[in-house]
Amino acid sequence: MTGRCLIADADPELRSAVRRFIEPRGWEALEARNAHEARELLRRARPDVVLLEEHLPGGPLSELLSEWRASHPSVPLLVLAALPSIDNAVQAIKLGAEQFVPKPVEPPALLRLLEHALESQRTRASPPPDTAGAPDPFLGVSPLIRQLEVTVRRVLDSDRALLLLGETGTGKGMLASWIHLRGPRASAPLVQLNCAGLAPQLLETELFGHERGAFTSAVHRKLGLLEVAHKGSLFLDEVGDMDPLVQPKLLKVLEERRFRRLGEVEERTVDIRLIAATHQNLVERVRAGRFRGDLYFRISTLPLRLPALRERPEDIPVIARDMLERLSLELGRPGLGLTGEAEASLCGYAWPGNLRELRNVLERAVLLSPHPVLRTEDLDFNTALAAMLPGTPTAPAPESELSLTLREVERRHISRVLAAEGGHVGRAAQRLGIPRSSLYQKLKSLGLSAKV
Secondary structure, eight states, X not given: OOEEEEEEOSOHHHHHHHHHHHGGGTEEEEEESSHHHHHHHHHHTOOSEEEEETTOTTSOHHHHHHHHHHHOTTSOEEEEESSOOHHHHHHHHHTTOSEEEESSOOHHHHHHHHHHHHHHHHHSOOOOTTTTTOOOTTOSOOHHHHHHHHHHHHHTTOOSOEEEEOOTTSSHHHHHHHHHHHSTXXXXXEEEEEOTTOOHHHHHHHHHEEOTTSSTTOOSOEEOHHHHTTTSEEEEETGGGSOTTTHHHHHHHHHHSXXXXXXXXXXXXXXXXXXXXXXXXXXXHHXXXXXXXXXXXXXXXXXXXXXXXXXXXXXXXXXXXXXXXXXXXXXXXXXXXXXXXXXXXXXXXXXXXXXXXXXXXHHHHHHHOOOSEEOGGGOOOOHHHHHHSTTOOOOOOOHHHHTOOHHHHHHHHHHHHHHHTTTOHHHHHHHHTSOHHHHHHHHHHHTOOOOO
């Protein structure tokens, strides 16, 4: 494949013409009718080049260019204009467009523009090693995850403390890493500490460090994680379990940006961004006297709630495909896929362990299954063990779901697969394991429509 081109234009004939011309020449073409579809494909499919209509429905050009240049700085944007003007062209270039192309454009000329843009894209600086290939915490199409991404991007450049809330396994650590690596402190360390189960002295030593002789076993000076994280970010996981004796000392660091090593008189200054995370209800712990109210208010200015996987079942196919691709490469079985029935099983399970449990199920299947495409029988959900996990009930399906007819279940599953494939009927049919013509018939009988 030469490259992947996103054609964002309301004119279906133009999209089709561009597709027919570039696909035989080694390009993969993606189509979007409006700004909403273009945003989803830009984020999920990661095109190499974008052809963007000047008056694309769903968003002013200036906003789209500013937004996409900020979120995808390495992707060239070529603006197609039916009635081009010099002022508009200058404005578009200032906002980050690679080219401002008058319509109509001859196919050979368009191909040359695409090839030039692709060459430009591939010679630009690659992403930092720490971010290249890192998991995307915002995979999915659900309103919950889309709104979370919008909120996170708004607070990315702030120095205020962040509080990540969510059940075990929802990806709080992954999100903390993503925030750090894309924020203004990315060149400095991200230091992580799990507060659960640490005795007060050990937790205090880990955070603040100690001088030689500060206590019996302190035979050497030790730097605390606060010093290691200077100019960077400190991620405190399970902050709700922090010992009450250490909490006021952390509060002082956040308020005054100063601390002392154990056994030291002199105060030291520190510059960090705190990212805290917990699966507990901190308000209840404050009421119970287990967590300081003043510390809670200090760290909860910017709370971010990560949804449980069962709250966004429409995202499961997208996440599972990404996980499976990574696992199959990691474990030496590239190219593994999932049958439609297997995906339906994944979507129908409550996932008390959330993303961590999903990865565990897929990893076990990759290791043990003899099939080139994973089947339902390859997926061991281990519901008995999941039911015993503290604080993570298996959440049986609501009565409303149990009363669904087979037609309604089929309709929901096909809708999820279509959403996961960006509305592409051919790819959706392939994942469902049925011919494209059969899927078209089902769409018609179920009253569904494809995006492209």
